[in-house]
Amino acid sequence: MRKTGKAILAAVMCLYLAEPFAVAHAQSNPQGAAPKTGGHAVTAHGTPKYGPDFQHFDYVNPDAPKGGEIKLATYGSFDSLNPFILRGSTAAGASLPFDTLTVESGDEVLTRYGLLAETITVAEDRSWVRFTLRPQARFHDGAPVTADDVVWSFETLRDKGHPLYRTYYADVVKAEKTGERAITFTFRDGGNPELPVIMGQLPVLPKHVFEGNGSGVRDFASTTLDPIVGSGPYRIVEVQPGRSLVFERVQDWWAKDLPVNRGRYNFDRIRFDYYRDLDVVFEAFKAGAIDFRVEHSSKNWVTGYDVPAVRDGHIVREEIKHQDPQGMQAFVFNSRRPVFADRKVREALNYLFDYEWTRANLSYGLFQRTKSFFSNSELASTGLPSPEELTLLEPFRGKVPEEVFTKPFEPPQTDGSGNIRPNLRTALSLLKEAGWELKGNKLLNTKTGEPMRFEILLVQPDMDRIVQPFVRNLERAGIEAAIRVVDTAQYQNRIDRYDFDMVIQRILQSTSPGNEQRDYWQAARADQPGSRNLAGIKDPVVDALIDKVIQAPDRESLVTATRALDRVLLWGWYVIPQWHDDVRRVAYWNRFSHPAVAPKYGLAFTDTWWVDPEKNAKLANTARRAAP
Structure with missing residues (x-):
């Protein structure tokens, strides 16, 4: 089944949850319970695969070129760019502009690495977790990401966001600023070992945008077609309500050189076009109006690709094995x-x-x-x-x-x-x-x-x-x-x-x-x-x-x-x-390359693939020769 409406929330509330093994530098402890020590990641068992000095994930190409625009299709319509609330039909990719405190590893089951968070500290009894923000973290409008933003994001999502957040945060007693860049989440007890990881998945939103900064107060609980300021790798630059939207890579993204992001987010522009007929989507792909598709139709996969573009190698069909739970x-x-x-x-x-x-x-x-x-x-x-x-x-x-x-x-x-x-x-x-x-x-x-x-x-x-x-x-x-x-x-x-x-x-x-x-x-x-x-x-x-x-x-x-x-x-x-199934069936115009090693969990197309300049030029030359 394709995702619709609030299914985008599943991407925001990333479900790779984990039991915590904290790694953080020793800090003062106002809660009383002794912290574990370390710094860069949380994992359930042993130590993370990637140490504190790692340079990039194994499933990326750190030298992948940046550039190009990709055109993707989605089904239905949308009336909101706010992926955090129950109301409305959320646009595809609406979570791309937002960073979270930590990011999952695509080749480990239970490990997350610091993104907005520079260090992570978990109490020995798992009764609290503390995140210390990176000093260079910035929103797209240039404002720093602060501890106040984190506390406000937690409280707002819990009180005004999608009901799912209230379930996730039911055992979180409080969130408080415990240092200039430190935020501590205190839990009801230590019996829920995944809570520190859940809090690391928190999307951090700009408090100043919603509470007013001279331009008026913005209602968080309302649907909106005005892009929300984020701190992530992409920003929304074009919106045609219900029809299409375009994301543009943030050239000066504060986190682009972090090891967790090296070799990722390579496309300059990502365009989503909405269609109301799935047969039209398929025909649009074969005509070149769409660059990439995950094929969910067995009928299409077996019978629908007998076209010149496939026979000539201009469209590539590929089956990619994966280890994702299929639910x-x-x-x-x-x-x-x-x-x-x-x-x-x-x-x-x-x-x-x-x-x-x-x-x-x-x-x-x-x-x-x-x-x-x-x-x-x-x-x-x-x-x-x-x-x-x-x-x-x-x-x-x-x-x-x-x-x-x-x-x-x-x-x-x-x-x-x-x-x-x-x-x-x-x-x-x-x-x-x-x-x-x-x-x-x-x-x-x-x-x-x-x-x-x-x-x-x-x-x-x-x-x-x-x-x-x-x-x-x-x-x-x-x-x-x-x-x-x-x-x-x-x-x-x-x-x-x-x-x-x-x-x-x-x-x-x-x-x-x-x-x-x-x-x-x-x-x-x-x-x-x-x-x-x-x-x-x-x-x-x-x-x-x-x-x-x-x-x-x-x-x-x-x-x-x-x-x-x-x-x-x-x-x-x-x-x-x-x-x-345990394979993903994908079809794409032959202008892309992807790393030799795929992540075990997730396809990671917009995350790790790139437009290959040589393939792209060859495909463009072919199209020019074929033009009347």
Whole structure:
């Protein structure tokens, strides 16, 4: 699924969370707990891969040339350049102008390095973290980035920002300026080991812009099409509301020579053009109006690139292996709706999705069936629970489905022929147990006589070809299912308000799950607008296992707790799993180069690729010769 609306928040709230091992110079300690010492990074285990004197990340080309403009496409529309609030549809790339206190490493699981922060100090008992800012840090308007800006950013995001921030910062007691360039965040207790890393992900915003500097006060909580001043590698220079926007590299960016940025952010200009038809996007790419695309359509990948530009080598197709967790792409049930409140109903409808036929006939044999909320990672549960998992799960026996203990999770399967009669019988049996019975051509509630009917909400018209066969199978069980496609703004609004029966969503996960699991699954979030608990899960066992994940003292414990949580979620049948893959399929006009070593996590196209002058000139000469 492509990102829409507030999905950009996932980029801002980077989910590579970690348990802290602080490295910072010894400083005075007003909180009382002794600090660990060091300076440049935080990592969960041992020492960071890159030492204090490292020159650049291994997955970049430190000598990559700067320059060139790239043209990218995105779907839908936008009405806001503020990626930090719930309101509005946020523009693509809206987080590019903003620096954070630290930056993740793309080839380590649990390590972050100082960006705005020059040094990082974590209390021995993990009850606080202190960041000391780099003295050269500047906003684009020339104002210094100060400790007051950091404190203001934290308080503003917590109180006025997207509800997700309140979840992330729920255990942060206070943020205070504790030195000329020092900010200390104090935590409720030391039981949440990832909090120091979460605070390092804080985007720092200019207090003077919002509180007035002679030009009036600016309302943070409102959508805006006026660019917000940042301190990051790019600034917005052109905006056509709802249609396009252009980012320009900040030539005198204060952080351009830091080791964490060397070889990165090489494009002079990044342009995003908005399209309302995905077929038009594909044709625009083949015509040269778009430079680069990640191909999500198996049909396009297999059949759509037989064009002269590909055969002549002007367009490159490439499959790039990755180790990113793929989370869960699925049909998501809104269990707030009475029709989906019963677990047996949700399980029954899983038997009516014919994945094997879909893969063979619509996905051209690409992709893998998803069997975990943490797919493509060691965090995914497999087989039966390990002894360590059972230690966590046993106290909940009788409160979770018995299958959690006795069966490996497997989505229902078919023979791929399109004949689903065995699955249909199983589905109708489960539905009968749940109080539904097939009479004539209708599945009726045995108490009310009402037929089972619901709507599948889509934002991408191209998903219709995937959904239609599922709808036909539902009809064979007497279920009335309608497909409704809406625009991105309406879709996001309905998602934020849980105004849907069923949607297709990709539930993203990180290499180190933590606080964000509350936003996905916690009961307290189920009725809070804008959360990611789309399924409406309200289960005290899930809440307890989330706490085990968050409080895991080491990697081994984290993996165990996450697998246990995964099992309980899977056997709750809150979704109908679809598919994932461990490669990224990209297509681009042959004017780019990228480092020989790719990051393990993330594609990093706008981060580490560059316009290759020789390739660019060759492509331009070819275009001139072909012109009439």
